[in-house]
Amino acid sequence: MKAPPFAYHDPRSRDDLIGLLAELENAKLLAGGQSLVPMLNFRVVAPDHLIDINRIPDLAGIRLSADDVVLGAMTRQCDLQASADLAASAPIIREALAHVGHFQTRSRGTIGGSCCHLDPAAELPALCALFDAEFDVAGPNGARVVKVGDWFKGYLESALEEREYLQSIRLRRWPAGHGYGFSEYARRRGDFAIAGAGALLEFAKDARIRRAAIVVFGVEPAPVRLAEAEQMLVGQTFSETLLAEAAAQASALDAMADVHVSAAYRRRLAGVVTRRALTEAVRLAREAV
């Protein structure tokens, strides 16, 4: 189908954007358009105003500091994928991006769009959860920072207020040599996953796990950290028993069901992808030692 009519605005600065957000009623922001334009074409959304943020020059970019990686909301998925800095400091990101849509959608799709749209199976919000991200948002009433735990409000719902926009996302870096693993299962390459998992591990010199982060996505309406499994792993030397216990926790999540996939199958897959992600993280962490 074709998009319904709307008034189109393309602000050239953040100030102009804030002005439009303050003034316009029933407006939507347009980033990469890879989720919003299908919704317009299907007419599941019908905004009166579309505010295209593609021409605001400083909303994209990748900045690294000793502790953080800051990603501008309008950074394209293909640019994240191509970044050597990102591949060196947080290699799981490149791994995951290979699963975000297709070559042709990644050239327009942005990280900000993905994190505001919040498909339950989206990889990038899941990585934000894994890296304890902070979301830098702004609007007519000023700027604020939202912690990742508060960002996910529910199915396709973020903590953004109606007149706010996402400026950038700050990820906490892990030390060099950390192990990482990413695994998802989709019926076809590029489709949204039925279930997926990411894991980060850091080992101490005595081969005990110093720190662990595990995220499971596509299973509940928003990505979930397996906090209990993470705590269980810390201080231990890795074993098959621990792996099985972590996978069991993923399989105990409150899985969604839809016309294609039952909750039981999703739970089962959640365990499988968690096991695979952790196994890979352990392998890479050991290789790095």
Add this chain to the structure above:
Amino acid sequence: MSARKISLTVNGQAVEAEVEARVNLADFVRQAIGLTGTHVGCEHGVCGACTIIVDGRPARACLMLAVQADGAEVETVESLGTPEALSELQQAFRDRHALQCGFCTPGMLMTIEALLRVEASPTREQVRDVLSGNLCRCTGYQAIVDAALDAAKARRGTR
């Protein structure tokens, strides 16, 4: 509604037009410019038939508004070759029988064209990966992958 004046280049030619904001880039190149090589299948980003190259990158023309292409360089399948002088990629499609009904072909060609510009020697696996974004109901894909690899080889030989 809100019509806008835009100027862009399409296949190297300057184009100026007035366009309504809700018109997508696929409809614009087909209807306003008359380049009907770009096909429209699903209009929600899934089939890849509308794939074109915008500022050097492959994109779904159905998911971009024409107004967003103001100032852009757009390339469509018509830019690749002519019936008398097919590009290496088009020739490889013909030689390998990489099309049947031809509906998906413009998108396939533009996707592979975009790939070969950034990756002159793709592996079979890389070709399969990028083609996951283009659906074909006829060929079974193998001949398309073969044609892409042939074209890569031919281009390496001549450029």
